[in-house]
Amino acid sequence: MNAPTDLSMKTDEVLRVELAVFRREHRDLDDAIHALAEQATADQLTLQRLKKRKLLLKDIIARIEDRLTPDIIA
Template sequence: MAMTDEELPLTEELNQLEQEHSNLNQLIDDCLNQGENDLDQLTTQRLKKRKLFIKDRIAYIKSILYPDIVA
């Protein structure tokens, strides 16, 4: 299936967001494994918020690229 001109930028953004989401997973795990202090908790909290935003954006882009077709 060939991509349209509208789908190509969305697909590229989707790939970038999925990579960033994966990187954030690793970074959050690293922060949690280092121990808990106030700075680590604040950093982890911010990273988790960013990860959630990215997850929502990924879901939105996928809904555009791969709509549910009810027949």
């Protein structure tokens, strides 16, 4: 799945749906990384790629959450 390029052009409803999808993919990657890491013959390149994708998703999730959370000046 590709990262959203311009969050300002999307409605909050669309962003919430995308956020749920990205969170699910992030959890699935976490499970895959743990399962692969437990194997004695784990492919380190694949692990690296999965971890890199997981970090990218974490950044995307944070950007969407920032967009959806209103700034409150205390």
